Amino acid sequence: MLFANLPAPSEEAVAAVRARDAQLTKPPGALGRLEEIVEWLAAWQGVAEPAIARPLVAVYAGNHGVVAQGVSAFPASVTVQMVQNFMSGGAAINQICKAHDIGLKVYELALERPTQDFTLAPAMDEREAAATFAYGFEAIEGGVDLLAPGEMGIGNTTSAAAIYAALYGGPASRWTGRGTGVDEEGLARKNAAIDAALALHGPHLSDPLEILRRLGGREIAAMMGAITAARLNNVPVVLDGYVVCAAAALLHAMTPDAVAHCVAGHVSPEGGHREVLARMGKKPLLDLGMRLGEGSGAGLAIAIVKTALACHRDMATFESAGVSGKDA
Numbered sequence: 001m002l003f004a005n006l007p008a009p010s011e012e013a014v015a016a017v018r019a020r021d022a023q024l025t026k027p028p029g030a031l032g033r034l035e036e037i038v039e040w041l042a043a044w045q046g047v048a049e050p051a052i053a054r055p056l057v058a059v060y061a062g063n064h065g066v067v068a069q070g071v072s073a074f075p076a077s078v079t080v081q082m083v084q085n086f087m088s089g090g091a092a093i094n095q096i097c098k099a100h101d102i103g104l105k106v107y108e109l110a111l112e113r114p115t116q117d118f119t120l121a122p123a124m125d126e127r128e129a130a131a132t133f134a135y136g137f138e139a140i141e142g143g144v145d146l147l148a149p150g151e152m153g154i155g156n157t158t159s160a161a162a163i164y165a166a167l168y169g170g171p172a173s174r175w176t177g178r179g180t181g182v183d184e185e186g187l188a189r190k191n192a193a194i195d196a197a198l199a200l201h202g203p204h205l206s207d208p209l210e211i212l213r214r215l216g217g218r219e220i221a222a223m224m225g226a227i228t229a230a231r232l233n234n235v236p237v238v239l240d241g242y243v244v245c246a247a248a249a250l251l252h253a254m255t256p257d258a259v260a261h262c263v264a265g266h267v268s269p270e271g272g273h274r275e276v277l278a279r280m281g282k283k284p285l286l287d288l289g290m291r292l293g294e295g296s297g298a299g300l301a302i303a304i305v306k307t308a309l310a311c312h313r314d315m316a317t318f319e320s321a322g323v324s325g326k327d328a
């Protein structure tokens with residue numbers, strides 16, 4: 001029902017962008033994907049002259065009961081400590097946003113109350129999953145015109161891997177990676193936790209919202225809401241890495257059109273991120289070996305998006321610059 005009347009991309013806006021692009025002082029197609037990026041912005045903002053005046057990285061922080069299974073290289077206390085670090089400007093995402101004039105908001109999601117350990121019980125009850133999804137809608141308030149959801153949550157690569165295994169098929173090891181840097185034994189505990197969860201919840205994993213509730217976390221629920229709000233309100237989305245894409249993949253499983261407004265900012269070396277992007281039909285803008293989270297890869301990709309738009313908007317035309325055209 002939420003996805004019954006999704007707005008369509010604007011074909012007129014794309015046509016207008018193409019018409020202007022043809023006049024710019026460069027050989028046709030010479031800016032490669034930068035040209036596609038501007039078409040994408042116009043299509044989803046629904047205007048012939050797209051703008052990036054209020055880009056935002058919205059970082060959601062959540063804690064995970066499954067950390068009790070020894071699946072992370074870091075203690076759960078690092079989640080709230082990193083939130084403090086975001087607030088005081090000391091994290092990587094602060095520098096990326098500062099360098100490229102991007103807004104940054106941080107949402108703490110009941111960090112003192114981790115989700116249930118999903119090897120033993122559903123991570124969340126229905127009310128909490130739904131309420132947290134709805135909370136994600138706040139991300140686009142205040143005139144945001146380009147959104148990059150990000151996340152922080154010790155243990156959440158285990159949650160994301162479990163979601164991928166539920167959506168696309170196990171075993172766990174097909175989807176897991178080292179996360180924050182677990183050793184061989186840590187990786188084995190991670191795979192065992194996910195395989196145990198798949199066995200426990202197996203009969204209930206055909207519905208993406210049920211997968212969210214049983215295997216997800218609050219940050220993943222909120223990011224699904226943020227991406228959905230953007231889809232419903234003409235805000236294009238830049239996807240970050242392995243964990244953010246678990247939210248996108250759940251929406252994609254509900255209906256592929258729910259993530260039609262998303263571009264993949266980058267590909268993370270974590271687990272099966274490359275395959276996840278391929279399954280959603282997304283080609284990453286950047287491939288820099290980044291596996292941090294925080295919205296960092298998406299934030300950096302916004303710098304590319306802004307540059308693409310600056311070229312489109314501010315380049316001279318053949319006529320205005322007195323440059324001879326192709327067949328002159």
Ligand SMILES: O=C(O)c1ccc[n+]([C@@H]2O[C@H](COP(=O)([O-])O)[C@@H](O)[C@H]2O)c1
Nearest residue numbers: 072153155156157179180241242268293
């Ligand atoms: O997004 C990614 O590609 C990514 C890959 C590996 C780790 N992370 C980050 O690392 C944290 C989760 O790692 P872990 O080992 O505790 O599951 C969480 O805060 C994520 O933002 C993020």
Ligand SMILES: Cc1cc2nc[nH]c2cc1C
Nearest residue numbers: 074078152180292293294
């Ligand atoms: C230090 C640290 C910073 C992070 N940022 C996102 N995930 C993280 C995980 C750790 C451990």
